[in-house]
Amino acid sequence: MAVATNLPLSGSGIGWRPELSASIACLSSLSFIEIIAESFWHCQQLPDPFKCLLNRGIEIVPHGISLGLAGADYPDLDHLKRLASLARLLEAPCVSEHVAFVRANGIESGHLLPVPRNKGTLAVLIENTKIAMDVLQRPLALENIASRIEPPGSTMPEGDFFQELVDRTGCWVLLDLENLHAQGRTRQFNLNEQISKFPLQRIAYLHVAGGGEHHGEYHDTHDQPVGEATLAMLKALQKINPSIAFCLERDSNWPCFQELAAEMDRLRYYAMANLV
Amino acid sequence: MTDSLRIRLAQEQQALLNALIAEGACPPGYESDAMALTRQSLISKRLREVGIAWPMFDSILTTEWRKQFQSFAQTNPPPKGGPIEDGYCFLANWNHRSFTLAAQKAMLNHELKRSSEGWILVFRRTPGLWRLVIGLAYNKRIVLVFTLPW
Structure with a gap:
């Protein structure tokens, strides 16, 4: 398999959250952080914690959650301009968003919702992605989401859908391994088979996180250490491309610094185990 | 070029959204169990986010607000302004006498x-x-x- 050499990111990263700010500032061997773009819409200047990280050579990736590129509407140009402006301020190596829709007829869902994976949806998504890339003027990585609902009318496996999206737009993929794991648990598909269909040579970086079972259902809650299934996928992908970057997401049940540092070390160990 | 595709996609997405956040009927072809679970998890997510955006709710409204918010969210889709605006709309809608x-x-x-x-x-x-x-x-x-x- 051809491996891309001009990846926008490398090494290990973490999703920056205010509750983790102090711990993140003390983490060593960090290559990048990912911030929720919409939380910093109105920043005219870099917040101090980010200045310190940039001074240490740690890159910052704005991660959008409400653009809704797979929505039926054309992307909101004001929204895109704000995202582009934030990316410029951060000198971001890339911007990431989701393959999802978040609103319809002016009503917000407050969540990332799935679309049917077929040629019609793909045509709309491709057009929207090209518009976004024109405005952003930097690499755009699009993420797979997890959802219990499967819209009727899907005719393509998710990997093929992303492959065609990448081929026709030149975008990158943010492959969320925990989302894949959650989908695999819900739909009972083979994870390795599913992963192999994604355009692995165009993965900008990976998301890893941990979830748990509630009432017999698996939820990607991002509040637990990364589980074995996700670690196995991380290891397999690093074997294919040792340069693939990963980003840990933790959204609640906040760990103390020692726990967080140990979790990052564990992930790096898994990632590097292939190289030994 | 994609206009007709967009119209169809818009209709599908609106039907799905109505079913998930505005008491609309489950559109054909969707599993009702999965829809019900998603609907509940969307409400739980909103509740969690409003709780973070309005940390004073627990003290000024007691934990009763969490129960009230679940009923509010059944019929009121999340507003554009995110959790802060959502919490405000909830307060304004509740208009509790006490x-x-x-x-x-x-x-x-x-x-x-x-x-x-x-x-x-x-x-x-x-x-x-x-x-x-x-x-x-x-x-x-x-x-x-x-x-x-x-």
Whole structure:
């Protein structure tokens, strides 16, 4: 398999959250952080914690959650301009968003919702992605989401859908391994088979996180250490491309610094185990 | 070129969204169990996010607000302004007669922050207590908040 050499990111990263700010500032061997773009819409200047990280050579990736590129509407140009402006301020190596829709007829869902994976949806998504890339003027990585609902009318496996999206737009993929794991648990598909269909040579970086079972259902809650299934996928992908970057997401049940540092070390160990 | 595709996609997405957040019927082809679970998890997510955006809710409204919010979210889709606006809409919709002064002040503070440019005067009355909370803002910055009678 051809491996891309001009990846926008490398090494290990973490999703920056205010509750983790102090711990993140003390983490060593960090290559990048990912911030929720919409939380910093109105920043005219870099917040101090980010200045310190940039001074240490740690890159910052704005991660959008409400653009809704797979929505039926054309992307909101004001929204895109704000995202582009934030990316410029951060000198971001890339911007990431989701393959999802978040609103319809002016009503917000407050969540990332799935679309049917077929040629019609793909045509709309491709057009929207090209518009976004024109405005952003930097690499755009699009993420797979997890959802219990499967819209009727899907005719393509998710990997093929992303492959065609990448081929026709030149975008990158943010492959969320925990989302894949959650989908695999819900739909009972083979994870390795599913992963192999994604355009692995165009993965900008990976998301890893941990979830748990509630009432017999698996939820990607991002509040637990990364589980074995996700670690196995991380290891397999690093074997294919040792340069693939990963980003840990933790959204609640906040760990103390020692726990967080140990979790990052564990992930790096898994990632590097292939190289030994 | 994609206009007809967009029209069809818009209809599908609107039907799905209506079913998930506005008591619409489950569109054909969707698994009703998965829809019900997703609908509940969307409400739980909203509740969690509003709780983070309005940390004073637990103290000024007691944990009763969490139960009330679940009913509110069944029929009110999330507004554009995110969890802060969602929490405000919930408060305004609840309009609870026993709202404390602290709750009225929280609403008034939010109204001042999202007001238009220039000088803005806002007041709220606490039902049953005959007290006024008065706030003054300039260019969305709160200048003064006080209550009458003192």
